[in-house]
Amino acid sequence: MSAEFLQFLFSGVTLGATYALVGLGFSIIYNASHVINFAQGEFVMMGGMGTVFFLGLGLPMPVAILAAIALTTLFGFGLERFAIAPARGASVVTLIIITIGASIVMRGLVQVVWGKEFHAIPSFSGDEPIMIGGATILPQSLWVLGVTVLLVLALRYFFEKTIMGKAIIATSLNRDAALLMGINVRLVLFISFGLSAALGAAAGILVAPITLTNFEAGIMLGLKGFCAAILGGLGNGMGAVAGGMIVGIAEAMGAGYWISEYKDAVAFILILLVLFFKPSGLFGKTGTERV
Amino acid sequence: MNKLKSARTGGILVLMAIIAVLPLFLDNAFQFEIAILIFFNAIVCIGLNLLVGYGGQISLGHGAFVGLGAYGSAILTMQQEWDPLLSMVVAAAFTGGLCFIIARPILKLKGHYLAMATLGMGIIISIVINTEDQLTGGPDGMYVDGLSFMTDQIQWYWLIGGLLVFSVWASLNLIHSPIGRALRAVHGSEVAAEVVGVDTTQYKVLIFVVSGVFASVVGSLGVYYSNFVTPDIAGFFHSIELVVMVVFGGMASTFGAVIGAAILTILPQVLTFLHDFEHLVFGLILMLTMIFLPKGLVPTIADFFKKGDK
Amino acid sequence: MSLLKVENLSIEFGGVKAIDDLTFTIEPGTIHSIIGPNGAGKTTLFNLITGVYTPTSGTVLYDDEGVTGFKPFELAARGMSRTFQNLQIFFNMTAIENVMVGAHLHLNRGFFSSFFGLPTIKEGDRHCRETCLELLDFVGLRDYADTDTDSMPYGALKRLEIARALASKPKILLLDEPAAGLNPAESREIDEVIKKVAERGITVVLVEHDMKMVMEISDHILVLDYGRKLTEGTAQEVRNNPDVIAAYLGG
Numbered sequence: 087m088s089a090e091f092l093q094f095l096f097s098g099v100t101l102g103a104t105y106a107l108v109g110l111g112f113s114i115i116y117n118a119s120h121v122i123n124f125a126q127g128e129f130v131m132m133g134g135m136g137t138v139f140f141l142g143l144g145l146p147m148p149v150a151i152l153a154a155i156a157l158t159t160l161f162g163f164g165l166e167r168f169a170i171a172p173a174r175g176a177s178v179v180t181l182i183i184i185t186i187g188a189s190i191v192m193r194g195l196v197q198v199v200w201g202k203e204f205h206a207i208p209s210f211s212g213d214e215p216i217m218i219g220g221a222t223i224l225p226q227s228l229w230v231l232g233v234t235v236l237l238v239l240a241l242r243y244f245f246e247k248t249i250m251g252k253a254i255i256a257t258s259l260n261r262d263a264a265l266l267m268g269i270n271v272r273l274v275l276f277i278s279f280g281l282s283a284a285l286g287a288a289a290g291i292l293v294a295p296i297t298l299t300n301f302e303a304g305i306m307l308g309l310k311g312f313c314a315a316i317l318g319g320l321g322n323g324m325g326a327v328a329g330g331m332i333v334g335i336a337e338a339m340g341a342g343y344w345i346s347e348y349k350d351a352v353a354f355i356l357i358l359l360v361l362f363f364k365p366s367g368l369f370g371k372t373g374t375e376r377v
Numbered sequence: 378m379n380k381l382k383s384a385r386t387g388g389i390l391v392l393m394a395i396i397a398v399l400p401l402f403l404d405n406a407f408q409f410e411i412a413i414l415i416f417f418n419a420i421v422c423i424g425l426n427l428l429v430g431y432g433g434q435i436s437l438g439h440g441a442f443v444g445l446g447a448y449g450s451a452i453l454t455m456q457q458e459w460d461p462l463l464s465m466v467v468a469a470a471f472t473g474g475l476c477f478i479i480a481r482p483i484l485k486l487k488g489h490y491l492a493m494a495t496l497g498m499g500i501i502i503s504i505v506i507n508t509e510d511q512l513t514g515g516p517d518g519m520y521v522d523g524l525s526f527m528t529d530q531i532q533w534y535w536l537i538g539g540l541l542v543f544s545v546w547a548s549l550n551l552i553h554s555p556i557g558r559a560l561r562a563v564h565g566s567e568v569a570a571e572v573v574g575v576d577t578t579q580y581k582v583l584i585f586v587v588s589g590v591f592a593s594v595v596g597s598l599g600v601y602y603s604n605f606v607t608p609d610i611a612g613f614f615h616s617i618e619l620v621v622m623v624v625f626g627g628m629a630s631t632f633g634a635v636i637g638a639a640i641l642t643i644l645p646q647v648l649t650f651l652h653d654f655e656h657l658v659f660g661l662i663l664m665l666t667m668i669f670l671p672k673g674l675v676p677t678i679a680d681f682f683k684k685g686d687k
Numbered sequence: 688m689s690l691l692k693v694e695n696l697s698i699e700f701g702g703v704k705a706i707d708d709l710t711f712t713i714e715p716g717t718i719h720s721i722i723g724p725n726g727a728g729k730t731t732l733f734n735l736i737t738g739v740y741t742p743t744s745g746t747v748l749y750d751d752e753g754v755t756g757f758k759p760f761e762l763a764a765r766g767m768s769r770t771f772q773n774l775q776i777f778f779n780m781t782a783i784e785n786v787m788v789g790a791h792l793h794l795n796r797g798f799f800s801s802f803f804g805l806p807t808i809k810e811g812d813r814h815c816r817e818t819c820l821e822l823l824d825f826v827g828l829r830d831y832a833d834t835d836t837d838s839m840p841y842g843a844l845k846r847l848e849i850a851r852a853l854a855s856k857p858k859i860l861l862l863d864e865p866a867a868g869l870n871p872a873e874s875r876e877i878d879e880v881i882k883k884v885a886e887r888g889i890t891v892v893l894v895e896h897d898m899k900m901v902m903e904i905s906d907h908i909l910v911l912d913y914g915r916k917l918t919e920g921t922a923q924e925v926r927n928n929p930d931v932i933a934a935y936l937g938g
Contacts (some may be wrong), residue, residue, distance in 0.1 A: 094629055113626055116489075121490050122492065125615055143455035156418075169664055169668060172668050172669075173667065173668045173671055175671075176667070176668075177628075177671065177672075178488065178489075179429070179435060179620075179624055179628065180624060180667050180671045180672075181493070183621055183624050183663065183667050184667045186617060186621065186663070187660045187661070187664035187667065188660070188664060189658030189660075190657075190659060191656075191657055191660035191661055191664065192660075193656060194654070194655075194656035194657030194658075194659075195657055197656065197657075198651065198653050198654060198657060220382075245466050261412070277566065305613075307497070309500070309613070312493060312496075313497070314411060316489070316490060316493040316649060317454050318633075320489055320490070335511035341411070347508045348504065348508065350500075350504055351500070351501050351504045351505075353497075354496075354497035354498075354500050355497075355501060356500060357493060357494070358494055358497050358501075361482075361486055361490060361493070361494050362482040365486050365487075366490065367487055367490070
């Protein structure tokens with residue numbers, strides 16, 4: 087393996103881990119509510135910007151991070167309670183537009199309160215690159231990867247072993263049946279939005295030291311996370327993680343070996359190609375239409 | 378039936394009357410500019426509504442088709458020195474052809490997968506426009522000569538206003554024809570449409586092409602009017618803005634598309650006095666409208682009057 | 688000569704054979720019923736015949752033409768139409784518009800004449816509306832013509848599907864549980880409609896659980912069980928077949 091390839095791979099998996107977390111956020115909300123949350127990218131942005139703000143208040147890094155995640159989670163709860171819940175029964179397109187409205191509101195709010203400037207968060211453990219096989223990797227990349235793995239494992243545990251996790255899965259499979267079995271579907275939705283927001287915030291905080299952040303930083307991240315979720319098959323959590331990794335690596339390779347100007351297009355070219363051949367994503371269920 | 382027909386004719390007459398009288402109340406170039414912008418947006422939305430509202434498909438990439446019309450015209454007139462009208466037709470044919478080619482694989486997809494694919498397609502086109510700067514001028518955009526026979530703004534007002542009336546009329550014709558019913562049937566139940574002989578794929582492709590051509594023509598005329606084009610026209614936000622106009626006004630309502638375009642074109646102008654708070658308030662208004670009027674403005678109002686009848 | 692010939696038809700879903708090596712024919716001008724316990728594969732068979740599903744193996748011959756793998760709209764153009772067990776109404780349209788979609792194949796569908804609202808289109812629609820009103824009358828729904836379908840009662844929608852299918856001028860009409868969920872009075876109305884359809888010379892294929900109706904109106908009955916043919920014959924023959932009694936009583 088050449089050093090160059092390794093270098094691209096490192097940056098690919100770092101990007102991929104971020105997209106995976108964003109894609110997971112899409113999947114969780116989709117599973118619980120069948121809504122595609124176009125404000126997912128804004129959760130990511132708010133995590134980064136929130137951390138910048140709390141650091142600015144003089145809080146130590148871990149506290150600032152927790153505060154930013156808590157704040158974003160509140161926005162997730164709020165989105166469900168004040169925008170999605172009242173619109174129950176509206177068509178999918180209407181719900182999409184509501185989340186687009188929410189994304190505009192969140193960007194507007196951050197811009198008004200915290201300004202339009204770009205900000206950096208200091209790396210969690212220095213900026214000294216680590217040499218591996220002739221390529222370098224930033225310590226922050228390791229943080230991104232490590233925390234992503236931990237979060238994915240924690241989520242697996244949550245969905246497979248806890249009552250709340252199982253309730254979310256039951257609701258996604260059959261909302262009416264879940265309701266009849268005494269599952270508090272409203273609570274499931276509420277928790278799902280909060281959880282997605284927290285995940286998004288975590289992703290935003292992890293990458294902020296590498297990419298800088300401002301009020302518009304979530305747009306592309308959100309769209310690529312959406313790519314990851316669709317690529318893996320909507321609602322398939324592990325699929326979203328795999329999708330995120332594929333998108334991230336393809337993007338890094340595309341930028342490295344092809345033309346860097348088209349870096350942002352790679353994810354979308356990839357998703358179109360995949361959808362043309364597998365209309366429900368790589369790991370999505372292909373059901374037979376029942377009539 | 379006759380009641381329906383008269384409602385259609387009545388709607389067109391009201392629209393014509395508004396367009397005819399409006400200049401009396403517009404007293405500067407900026408206000409005319411906004412009126413013309415509304416007409417442009419409304420025409421794109423009428424085409425998009427055929428696809429989204431009536432056909433039940435979704436497109437989050439329609440800005441790209443406006444962009445293809447705009448840049449097609451710009452490149453052909455400025456770099457190839459073609460006649461503007463010919464350029465417009467060729468750009469529309471190109472856009473229509475592209476729509477035709479991608480429609481089959483794309484419209485096989487459903488729901489969120491279709492949303493993703495159209496969104497991706499739009500973003501790719503917009504990135505190409507941004508990147509191929511030798512052809513397009515890149516992010517800086519490019520200057521375009523206008524139509525030589527259009528000498529002042531008021532002429533543009535009448536031209537685009539007239540085109541809007543034509544678009545509404547043609548859209549209503551189409552909706553109330555066998556093609557339009559087949560299209561709505563695709564929305565209602567694809568399998569039921571198929572078993573009575575509707576080739577659903579054919580109609581989805583047709584309406585994708587038609588809505589793409591509507592967008593392309595508006596893109597071309599738009600650059601001739603403003604003499605300038607930037608990549609924003611093909612961007613994700615423009616695409617979203619167009620869908621939002623359609624849904625805001627009310628899906629499957631031609632007049633809804635026009636009203637949605639009008640309100641959401643005016644609103645940002647009205648909100649500029651809020652300065653930094655503009656986007657925040659715009660987003661809130663959008664959310665509140667969709668939460669409380671989920672079917673959009675016109676269908677909600679129509680339901681209200683229908684209930685009043687009974 | 689038979690109108691429809693099904694030979695060795697099979698379809699698998701994830702290894703399970705929903706229809707298993709099924710062979711039968713349908714004669715023109717008859718009422719042909721398909722019965723069997725729940726899950727016997729009746730609706731799946733309809734989906735295979737009408738092109739909604741593609742069979743794993745086997746062939747379907749319609750009017751002496753091999754039509755296996757044809758799309759539903761291609762079969763509709765050859766005179767085959769159907770209704771659905773779970774309503775498939777165009778809820779975004781009025782009752783008459785639903786029926787007018789049924790007449791799709793028999794109308795001028797030129798794009799430019801539609802776009803410019805040419806008189807030929809308007810004239811065609813006027814005529815189409817009249818024939819579709821007659822069809823609504825035929826199934827007893829004339830009063831609902833301009834009603835939005837989302838405010839019509841269930842029983843009326845069942846009949847609306849029949850009117851819509853008839854508008855395509857079928858030679859063969861497949862009815863999937865037209866009386867399901869109806870009360871006895873409504874069932875009798877459907878019964879009458881089916882008889883009148885058959886009197887028009889249209890071949891009717893019927894899937895129905897209402898045994899009284901089936902036994903009364905069918906010329907021929909095919910009994911399915913686990914995707915296979917249990918037996919077939921006249922009502923009298925089927926009624927006395929010990930296998931049928933066993934299958935239905937779970938013996």
